[in-house]
Structures are given as structure tokens and as C-alpha cells.
Amino acid sequence: MLNKLFTKLDGYYEEMVxxxxxxxxxPELSFKEYQTAKLIQSFYEELNIEVKGNxxxxxxxxxxxGKKPGKTVALRADFDALPIQDEKEVPYKSLVPGVMHACGxxxxxxxxxxxxxxxxxxxxxxxxxxxxxxxxxEEYAPGGAxxxxxxxxxxGVDVIFGxxxxxxxxxxxxxxxxxxxxAAADRFEIEIQGQGGHGAQPHKTKDAxxxxxxxxxxxxxxxxxxxxPVDSAVVTVGSFTAQNAFNVIADKAKLVGTVRTxxxxxxxxxxxxxxxxxxxxxxxxxxSYEFNFVxxxxxxxxxxxxxxxxxxxxxxVPEVQYIEETEPQMGGEDFAYYLQKVxxxxxxxxxxxxxxxxxxxxxxxxxxxxxxAMLIAAKTLGTAAIQIHISE
Numbered sequence: 366m367l368n369k370l371f372t373k374l375d376g377y378y379e380e381m382v383x384x385x386x387x388x389x390x391x392p393e394l395s396f397k398e399y400q401t402a403k404l405i406q407s408f409y410e411e412l413n414i415e416v417k418g419n420x421x422x423x424x425x426x427x428x429x430x431g432k433k434p435g436k437t438v439a440l441r442a443d444f445d446a447l448p449i450q451d452e453k454e455v456p457y458k459s460l461v462p463g464v465m466h467a468c469g470x471x472x473x474x475x476x477x478x479x480x481x482x483x484x485x486x487x488x489x490x491x492x493x494x495x496x497x498x499x500x501x502x503e504e505y506a507p508g509g510a511x512x513x514x515x516x517x518x519x520x521g522v523d524v525i526f527g528x529x530x531x532x533x534x535x536x537x538x539x540x541x542x543x544x545x546x547x548a549a550a551d552r553f554e555i556e557i558q559g560q561g562g563h564g565a566q567p568h569k570t571k572d573a574x575x576x577x578x579x580x581x582x583x584x585x586x587x588x589x590x591x592x593x594p595v596d597s598a599v600v601t602v603g604s605f606t607a608q609n610a611f612n613v614i615a616d617k618a619k620l621v622g623t624v625r626t627x628x629x630x631x632x633x634x635x636x637x638x639x640x641x642x643x644x645x646x647x648x649x650x651x652x653s654y655e656f657n658f659v660x661x662x663x664x665x666x667x668x669x670x671x672x673x674x675x676x677x678x679x680x681x682v683p684e685v686q687y688i689e690e691t692e693p694q695m696g697g698e699d700f701a702y703y704l705q706k707v708x709x710x711x712x713x714x715x716x717x718x719x720x721x722x723x724x725x726x727x728x729x730x731x732x733x734x735x736x737x738a739m740l741i742a743a744k745t746l747g748t749a750a751i752q753i754h755i756s757e
Contacts, residue, residue, distance in 0.1 A: 366490060367681060370747050373483035374740060381743070382736050385475035386457035392446030392464045392471070395505035398423045401444050401474075405499045408478050414485055421512030423501035428494060429485050435493025435754040439518075439525040439707075440480070440746050441700065442473035443503035452730035467732040469530035469716065472739050474499060476528075480743040484750070492754040496522060500699075506552070506661040508699035514706060524671060525709035526749045527700050528742050530716040532724040536735040537686035538715030539679040539745060542693065543672045546711060547665035548597070548625040549632050550697025551658065555580065555643055559652040561609075561616030570614040574607045576650040577618035581605065583646050587638050598635060599625040599695055625695040627664045665701040665711050672710040678748040679712075684741045687715075696727075714742040 374381075393401050402423045409416035409427040416427040447467045451459035459465040466472075481497050498518055502509035519525075534540060557580070559573035581602050592598045600622065607618035624639075626632040636658045647654045679685050691713060700711045716738030717724045725731040 366487070366751055367748055369487060370483055370751065371683070371744055373486060374479065374743050374747065377479045377482060378740050381475045381479040381739050384478060385471050385736060385739065388444070388471035388474055389457045389466050390460045392459055392461055392466050394448060394464055395445040395502040396422065398445050398501050402499070402501065405444065405474065405478065409481070412482060412485055414481065420518055421514070421516040422509055424509055424513040424516070424518065425499040426513070426518050427481060427497040427499075429481065429488055429491070431491030431493050431495070432489050433492040436523040437494040437496060437521050438750045438753055439496040439498055439522045439703070440477060440750060441498040441500055441525060441527040441703065442477035443470045443500045443509070444474045445470060445502050445504050447504055447728060449728065449730055453733055455733070465730070467729060468504065468727045469532065469734055470503065472530045472716070472734055472736070473528075476739045476742045476746070480747050484747065491751070495750055503699055506550070506659070506699075508662060510699040510702040514702055519703065519706050522707050524753060525703050525707050526671070526675065526746055527703070527709070527711045528714045528746060529698070529711070530734050530738050530742060531713035532716045532718065532727060532732065532734050534713060534715035535687070535717050536715050536738045537684055537741065539685050539688045540691035540713040540715070541667075541672055541676050541679070541688070541710065542691050543667055543669045545627040545664050545666050545693050546691070547698045547701070548627055548693065548695045549664045550661040551624040551632070551636075552661055553622055553624060553639065553659065554657045555620040556655045557618045557647065557652055558654065559616050559618075559650065562614050564612035564614055567614060571650055571652050573615040573618040573652065576647060576652050577605065577607065577620055579650075580643060580646045581620065583642050584639065587635060587642065591638055592631065592635075596631055597627055597693065597695070598631060599623070600635065600639070625697070627693060629663070662697045662699045663701045663705065665698050666704055667710040668704065668708045671708050674753070675710050675712055675745075675749055678752055679745050681748050681752075682741060682744045684737070684744065714738050714745065
């Protein structure tokens with residue numbers, strides 16, 4: 366069965382590339398992926414595969430029924446783009462100003478579409494059912510996974526697999542990890558209210574810039590002095606805004622940033638500790654504040670049995686040259702929500718472009734992938750989907 370699947374995927378590789386490049390040229394931002402969703406739904410309709418659109422928003426869910434009884438396996442790909450100007454000089458460069466696929470979601474979509482096409486042609490020999498989640502809005506919380514789950518996409522699903530094309534790792538590499546593999550991704554906003562005044566009369570003011578600057582430093586002590594060193598956590602201030610004329614002392618300053626953690630109790634602790642530090646810093650400066658902590662995606666926590674199974678499946682893919690257990694990544698992914706509901710695993714498929722020593726990072730204007738990685742991802746996901754029935 367696997368040989369038949371691999372042969373079909375090899376034969377459809379050029380179509381996979383064509384789909385990916387079209388999507389790369391026509392990206393759409395999170396929650397605005399209307400044409401992309403239509404393209405995905407039309408693809409399934411033309412193959413007479415059962416498909417439903419508008420799942421939890423712009424999500425699309427397709428389903429293939431095998432002729433033999435077995436588990437229901439879900440496979441997921443995301444399809445939203447980012448507000449970044451494409452700076453690559455390639456034939457498939459984004460045609461939408463200020464928007465590009467800078468994270469590989471176009472490749473994820475092409476991978477899953479062609480895998481579904483190949484599996485559909487083998488359905489007479491398949492056990493169980495295969496559900497294909499095409500998820501919108503992964504890049505921007507609250508994301509699309511939660512709303513798709515609320516709309517019933519996981520109903521009847523026994524296990525789920527997903528992958529991320531990972532441009533920093535060589536093509537031919539599969540990275541897996543049992544337990545936490547990606548962090549909870551939270552956002553915070555802090556607005557300091559001081560008392561402005563003339564730049565020549567600081568003694569008559571409560572300088573919001575000074576207070577906010579001190580707060581940036583104080584917040585760093587939460588991780589360095591309050592968190593157990595064996596636990597991973599990040600508190601990053603990514604934006605500091607206090608715009609005034611050169612001779613004006615600011616009455617307001619705004620800090621925006623992110624917190625990354627793997628443990629829920631540590632996540633709670635950092636939020637509480639931030640409030641304490643902000644309160645104390647502002648009290649010393651006789652200033653007030655507003656603090657808003659927005660919970661993003663929870664940590665992606667892979668299930669042990671399914672992760673070990675995925676590792677074995679990757680060994681069956683001829684193009685996979687190297688399989689390794691990876692370190693946890695501090696990036697976030699709303700695949701986490703699926704794993705909170707059903708067993709499964711999320712893994713990385715190496716996609717480093719050919720001929721480069723260091724690939725442009727994800728979310729970079731020159732981000733690109735080695736398109737051969739899509740074929741490896743499709744074969745690995747397909748192997749897991751088929752072999753899960755044999756492993757019962």
C-alpha cells in the first residue's frame with residue numbers, strides 16, 4: 366500500500382509545486398482567506414470528495430471513507446499568510462503588496478491537497494476514514510483551530526497528525542518530540558500614565574519614559590530571578606512607544622510584548638508576577654498603569670504513543686535521511702488545541718532551500734522552502750495515516 370501511495374505522490378509532485386506557487390503568488394491574511402478557502406473546497410469538489418466549507422470561519426474539512434473499518438485519522442494544514450512584503454526574486458513572488466507566505470503555509474496546503482488526492486485513488490484498499498483539516502488563521506490569535514473544533518471538526522476523530530515545513534533544517538530531516546514541542550504564546554500591553562511637562566523642568570513631571578524604561582529592566586528579572594532555571598520561559602518587550610517633541614517629557618508610554626512558557630502553572634505565575642512588578646514600579650514613580658495580558662495559544666504537547674509511532678513511520682520514507690528528537694521551540698502553534706482533545710503529534714519536516722548556508726528565517730521577507738520537502742511531508746503524513754490501522 367505504501368509503495369502505491371509513494372508512486373502516486375511522486376507522479377503528482379509537479380501539481381503539488383504548481384498549487385504551492387499559485388498560493389504563494391496569491392496570499393491572504395488571517396481571517397481574510399476567502400479565495401484560498403474557495404480554491405481548496407473546489408479542489409475537493411472536482412475530485413468528488415466530501416467537503417464542507419465555512420467550518421469555524423474560513424476553515425475547510427474534507428473526508429475520505431475507506432472500504433474497510435478502522436480509525437478516523439485527521440491530518441491538518443494551515444493556509445493563512447503574513448503582513449510582510451515579499452523580497453524574493455523568484456517567478457512565484459507574491460503579487461499582493463505587503464502580504465506573503467513567509468511561514469510555509471502555502472506548502473502545507475499543497476501537501477495536504479495532493480496527499481488527499483492520492484489517498485482518494487486508493488480508498489478501495491484503505492481502512493478507516495481520513496479527515497483533512499484546512500485551517501485558517503493560524504498566525505493570529507485566537508486562531509482558527511479553536512473555532513473549527515467548536516464547529517465539530519474533531520467529531521469522531523481518533524488521532525491527528527500535523528507537520529510544519531521547517532526551513533532552518535536540511536531537507537530530508539524529520540524532527541519529532543514527545544511532550545512539549547512548542548510554547549504557549551501570550552501577548553501583553555502595558556500603558557504607563559505619568560505626568561508630562563517641559564523638558565527643561567523634569568522636577569515638575571512624572572516621566573513615563575523613565576518609568577517604562579525601568580519597568581523593561583524589572584520585567585527581565587522575573588525569568589532570571591523568579592523562575593526555576595530548569596524551566597523555560599521568555600518575557601520579551603517588543604515595542605516601546607512614547608512619541609513626543611524633543612523638548613517634552615512624556616506623560617504616557619506603552620509597552621507591548623510576549624510571554625512564552627511550556628507549563629500552565631508557570632504561565633499563571635508569570636502573569637501574576639508581571640502585575641506585581643508593574644504595580645511596584647509605578648508606585649515608586651507615583652504613576653498609574655493599565656495592564657492587559659492576552660492568553661494566546663497553549664503549549665503544543667505531543668502524545669507519547671503517537672510520537673513514537675510517527676518516528677517509526679518516518680523511517681519508512683525513502684527520502685528521509687535523518688530523524689532526530691528536537692529541542693522545544695518557543696514559537697507558538699494553535700495545533701495545541703487539537704492535541705488537547707484527541708491523541709496525536711506535531712512534527713517538523715526539514716525544508717532548507719538548496720544552495721544556501723543559512724536559510725532566511727520564518728516570518729522573513731526572503732523566506733522560502735525547498736519544495737521537495739512537501740513530498741517528504743506528504744509521504745510521512747500518509748504513512749502515519751495508513752499504518753495507524755496496522756499498529757492497532
